[in-house]
Amino acid sequence: MLDKFLEYNDNRAKALTERYVLHVFNVFSPTQAKHRLGHNQPKVCRYCGKDESATAFREESHAIPIFLGNKTIIDGLECDQCNHHFGDHLENSFASYTLPHRPFQRTRGRNGIPTYKGHDLEVSAVDQSNLTICVGGEGGIDALEVEGKNQLSFPAVRPPYYPTAIHKMLIKMALAMMPDDDHRRFDYLKPWLLRKDHAPGFSGSIPVIEWTISGPVNPNKITCIVAKVKDAFSSSTYRYQFIFQYGNFQYQLVIPLAEESAQRKDFVFAPLILPDEHFRCFGLSDYQTKHFDSPDRVRGEKVSILLQYTGRSSDEPNGEGKCQ
Structure with a gap:
């Protein structure tokens, strides 16, 4: 099974590089040198089209939201007004969607690693080496044991979010990193990104691919x-795709061109961007297809987060086990 998975992953990598030219951006550390998109270009916002005579560019706009750990890739062609709009109407939903996982992944945002607080569960981390999990309820941590495995299954609930806002957020990130000649092809999408409502902006798009990656990963990568x-x-395959990986998640989506909206083209799966050794150590990963096209606010969505452990001790004063 593992060898077949690795073979598929290798084939996906070959197919992607055969059909696409890849523009790659990496963050390895929050202290690395900043990459300023649009550096030395005229200050014209690539979203609203206004220049310095009509809007301000005083603030530091993050091409990838800072709550996902990005302090490196800065969008110099995003004006302050659009920055505020994206923060209020797009990033808030993506932050809610990812919140239950970020403490487990030890994803450091603007104010450090966030804390998740839910019913009978609180997860926090003072740094990227130590995780504190407080479990209440009947049975305590033993009730979360996955039978036959050294795993605990933590039930969590996402804060409310708008699905369409997540789709918009991913598309906006892609447009931020596109070369000038390419992002202008998506001018028809920009008014939709700047709308305050959450109505879907186009139809017929294929879903977003959401991979959940097993095992510990570099929280800063x-x-x-x-x-x-x-x-x-170009005639047979979708022209633009965006692949985004942070923590234990990788997203892939087609950036919809107007002329492709009614066409059925080849969708090329991207590989998981990790070495084979990771999967040999921590097992297979799987994906879901996500249709982030609903304008309705999602409330109370439950997620289950699996945590692998190597051993447990029973030396706690209250007799409960402690994971190591």
């Missing part, structure tokens, strides 16, 4: 890939 189809495959 972020990879973004803007994939542009090669001319030889």
Whole structure:
């Protein structure tokens, strides 16, 4: 099973590089040198189209939200007004959607690693080496044991979020990292990104692919890939894709061109951007297809977070086990 998974992953990598030119952006550390998109270009916002005579560019706009750990890739062509709009109407939903997982992943945002507080569960981390999990309820931590495995299954609930806002957020990230000649092809999408409501902006798009990656990962590593189809495959394959990986998640989506909205083209799966050794150590990963196209606010969505452990001790004063 593992060898077949690795073979598929290798084939996905070959297919992607065969059909697409890849523009890759990596974050390895919050202290690395900043990459300023649009540096030395005229200050014209690539979202609203206003220049310095009509809007301000005083603030530091993060091409990837800072709550996901990005302090490195800065969008110099995003004005302050659009920055505030994206923060209020897009990022808040993505922050809610990812919140239950970020403490487990030890994802450091603007104010450190967030704390998740739910019913009978609180997860926090003072640094990226130590995780504190407080479990209440009948049975305590033993009730979370996965039978036959060294795993605990933590039930969590996402704060309310708007699905369409997540789709918009991913598309906005892709547009931020596109070369100038490419992002202008998506001008028809920009008024939709700047709308305050959460109505879907286009139809017929394929779903977002959401991979959940098993095992511990580098909490500071972020990879973004803007994939542009090669001319030889442009008639048969979707022209633009965006691949985004942080923590234990990898997202992939088609950036919808207006002329492709009614067409059925080849969708090329991206590989998981991790070495084979990771999967040999921590097992297979799987994906879901997500349709982030609903304008309705999602409330009370439950998620289950699995945590692998190597051993347990029973030396706590209250007799409860402690994971190591």
